[in-house]
Amino acid sequence: MNKQAPEIFQKSLTSLDQPGLPPSTDTGFEQAIIMQYALQYAAKGWTAAVVVSDGMVRVVAVPQQGVEPKTYLMGLLQHGYIEDALPGLEAMYGMVDDPDICFNYGVALSELDRVEESLAPLNRCLNLDPSYDNAAIGVSLTKLERYDEAEIILKAAAKIQPDNALIKQNLAATLGRAGKHLEALPYFRQAASLAPDNPAVLMGLAHCLNSIDTHQKEALKVYKDVVKRFPDSQFAEAAKQKLNRAGQADLRKVVGDGYRPDAVEYMIGAMKQFAEIPRKQVGLVTMEIAQLGDKGLEINNPLKRYSLTNLEGDFSGLQLLCYMHVGMALFDPKVDCGSSLQREYEIAKGMTGK
16 A cells, blocks of 8 residues: 655745634634644544744644655655655744754755755754764855855865765865866866766866866866766767867867868768769768767877778778768758868869869
8 A cells, every 4th residue: 555645835824715714913823723724634634733933834744644754755855856845845944953854955955046045954954963964065155156165165074074976076076166177186086986987977077187288188088988988878978079079179280270181082082972872871871970970080090990881991080070071061061060171171072063
């Protein structure tokens, strides 16, 4: 038999529309509210706790075979139903002195972008239990761009829990947002060491490395690692974009402000070859190259060779990039395939009379 969910809510006294209540100026008004809600739930066989304070009535009602209120709210949070849990957390926050309720109410507010409001319950949590994890306050302060305060709190938390990857990650992120990338780097490395299978931590490390000129090559290795190990994660696409931009920058570094004659020749070859095969095959070739590109093509390493399922031959990374550019342009001349080779494409078109 499934247990029933409790009912947990709060209402403003001015919004109540309950028949039979005395005027709000009556000395027995608040007690009448409590009795009315208690009797309503008792009639259903429920147990209800009713509190009136600060212009609000707060109710926690549990059926005979019901889930314990705090357990119910924690379950909602664990399954990601933050908005559903918030009204219950808000009501219980006004009824009980419970550090767990205070903490989770504060974190929920922060997650729902009510960051300024999150500080009061998080601080109240620490007042009730000084041993409670205070890193959440640091996270809220970071969101509010109060980096110096957040840094102090998170460094203190890291000393207390040196093996907590999340605290190290949040501390590193705070330092990074404050522009202290060199100071953030060792904390990102520690977080990655403690949580090597967390793509969010690895992406934070990669972004930090990429922000430091002398560590950008290492950043590319981490981005590649994210793409390879977590291809279906939300971070893989962002890592691919970073790798593609880096590849485009490297492509232009080779020739400065000029153009790449080798790329022009590859594009001429692609135009001739695509003219001899069915349009459907051109599409398959283009899509196949795009998929290879997602994993990263070594466009400046002619010794690295690639083969395709839909087109015979042995290709370099730059050659495939050129073939993809030509293929995409055949289907949509206005599309930007992100190859940074539009100048070479225009030259190739002029030389072939396309």
